[in-house]
Amino acid sequence: MNPATTMENTRRKVSRRLLPPLFVMFVLSFLDRTNVALVKSHLADDAGIDATAFGLGAGVFFIGYALLGVPSNLVLHRFGARRWLAALMFVWGLLSCAMALVSNPTGFYVLRFLLGAAEAGFFPGVILYITYWFPAADRGKATGMFQAAVAVASIIGNPLGGFLIGLRGLAGLEGWQWMFLLEGAPTVILALAVPWLLTDRPEQARWLSAEEKDLLARRIEADRPGEDAREPRRVRETLADSRVLRLMFVYFAIQIGVYGVTFWLPALVGRIDGLGDVGIGFVSALPWVCALLGVLALPWISDRSGDRRGPLRLALVLTVVGLLGGVLLPPVPAIAALCVAAFGFLGAQPVFWTVPPTILSGAHMAGTIALISGFGNLGGFLGPYLMGVAESGTGSGATGLYAIAAIVAVGVCTATTLRWVGGPTTPSREERTTDDTHRALRR
Template sequence: MNTAATPEAVRRKVSRRLLPPLFVMFVLSFLDRTNVALVKSHLATDVGIDAAAFGLGAGIFFVGYAVLGVPSNLVLHRFGARRWLALLMLVWGLLSCAMGLVDGPGSFYALRFLLGAAEAGFFPGVILYITYWFPAEDRGKATGMFQSAVAFASIVGNPVGGYLLGLHGLGGLEGWKWMFILEGAPTVVVALAVPWLLTDRPEQARWLTPAERTLLCERIAADVPDERQRVPATVGSVITDSKVLRLMFVYFAIQIGVYGVTFWLPALVGRIDGLGDVGIGFASALPWVFALLGVLVLPWLSDRTGNRRGPLRLALLLTVGGLVGGVLLPPVPAVAALCVAAFGFLGAQPVFWTVPPTILSGAQMAGTIALISGFGNLGGFLGPYVMGAVESGTGSGADGLWVVAAVVAAGAVVVTGFRWAGMRGRPGAGEQDGRPAETSDAESGTEATA
């Protein structure tokens, strides 16, 4: 083999080629699904969408998201990522632009549901796509770089959206219509370029040398889980397997934490005395700066040690601690506590997505990743509902964080039970969880696969 084809050189080349377009695609996806939060009052004034209708419409996105994720990922696995992701992106970009045509609750519900259905295949599709291109030891960092788009979009989304709302009256259109149109349009443009920006599989990458393609394909093939570790292949076996069910619950717990913080943060920042509009904007963005750190630091730690369980459990415990601090502390230190929670819940996600490939492969992995993602994102629907219901019953929005914190804590307990191969470190990676990594792998009866 050509000595120039080293794992590090191939990793850098693949990262430089694929991660930037995936990052941009996720930024646009996140903005197109969340920009509706900026126009709640405008929709109420202009088209009669009251708070209850707005809440239902905002949440119904996740119903469409949950329904179509699995078939979308199976199509991607069968026919390739670049054309399928481009098609999904084109459709949701046009739907995002069409949000400017909302004229009442009915059209609002329909467009939000369709937007969720169109975006359903994007995130689990990219998670699957990353497994095609990055060996297990690099997968956490790659997923973390991709998911850092969430923090970036959250930091820049409000200022950009606020500027576009300021175009009110231009061309006779309300500012909220301009926001939907001008944030959806770049998605359409990028979608047209995606087939040229992405490559379906390593063996098709002309931008890698033959030696580099061979090395990468060999490393990816070596990561396929041992037969003894793999979930049985039938649909019934997958959806009833205890490992898959635990993964579904843990991802649901992570998403509940995300939306609990997102729901409570504006009210908490509003309680801080002496903040003007600029100060409120900076305070609201601060947790997402820490989230960006989490999504880079925790996956790096996980990849470096080969330990998935420890960093994932740490991330969930940090989220719990931050949520509790958000309830108990005065406003300023409470915001600091939510920064800790954000570090945890966003850092947890790329580490979490390194786990399914340790027990799944092929079309089975494609469908199950989407199943986990769809179920977990129901937290986006239930999280705000639970927070609102608890506030209605107790009169305090902070009380809802106790419920959210309890669910996340339960997720941390479940993670403690992840004891299959690859959860506690690679041989030679050093002590993990107080014992040598070799010991825990021997106890599992298999070699580490992640």
């Protein structure tokens, strides 16, 4: 069979086999970490959790996330993804169900911290896992399809959460308790199937032929960093690398925009008169429809053109503009502005994650991806906390959104310097020849 046709068939097999379960896993992950946003007022009434406590509890998730991401990714790299990801899912699913037991701020903080610790290895682990299976020219699209789960989780999660909250009184439980129980249980169930749904490495895939395994391995090996991107021997060397530091800050800026909006979007939508829990859930889903477009369109453009910096800068600029519009405009136009922000901050992420594999490889890449993810997700702590402090101090989250927009704006400037990051930015001659040959054969 023609090598171009074989490679195209291999790409399709890998995508069809691995991306759907990873996508569903991320949908459940995002629901379990963010569904708390819909029950802010209910927790205040039933558990005495005010705006500041809620912001701290929503954000403390990312403290546990930041602390355990690196060791978790190193375990995954050494022992394989199937069983490790399954174990993480099982634990965080149980913790998500346990959120139904929250009765005071202390319990809220503890469970959110433990939930973050359990989920710490999932996202950076999957980003690392994608580098095992997809050549560099395909990683933007693959990561975009995986991260589309964030938008889909928010589109279905807000209306679903609103419906489940409406079950108040059933079997003596409040609606918010039913929401945590019924959204955490599917995670536990799916975790039991993950070892059979995933394959650790291409050479272990019984569903690929020997020729397909060999061709895929050679393409991925060709994308490994050159000698100029040597692996540092110590964590201190990694932290002294200005490229890594810049990547850490850019991802921090993206995440503070994501979670600042995610945890407070329902409250912003609540400014529209006449909406109940279900109505707030549906309107809150609108920005995520735009986010879905961004997470699919921007990495496709980036992979197609070979340009990483341009789409990344555009996405961050749109995020800043949308955040400011969410503050300055009346309620209905403000929701439209947040749609622009969502298109930007979610579309930025798959483009961003094409860069770290061009710097390091092996165990050091595993640790660096988790380091960037963990530090960046501290924005998930600071974003909700800023919003909570701003609301408690001023009665409005506007000041917090201004601060978040300013941080993202600095991220735009930092992203501009990423031209100094090494690694392939355009397809190799072999990649172009193979792809062109395949397109010619199709015609």
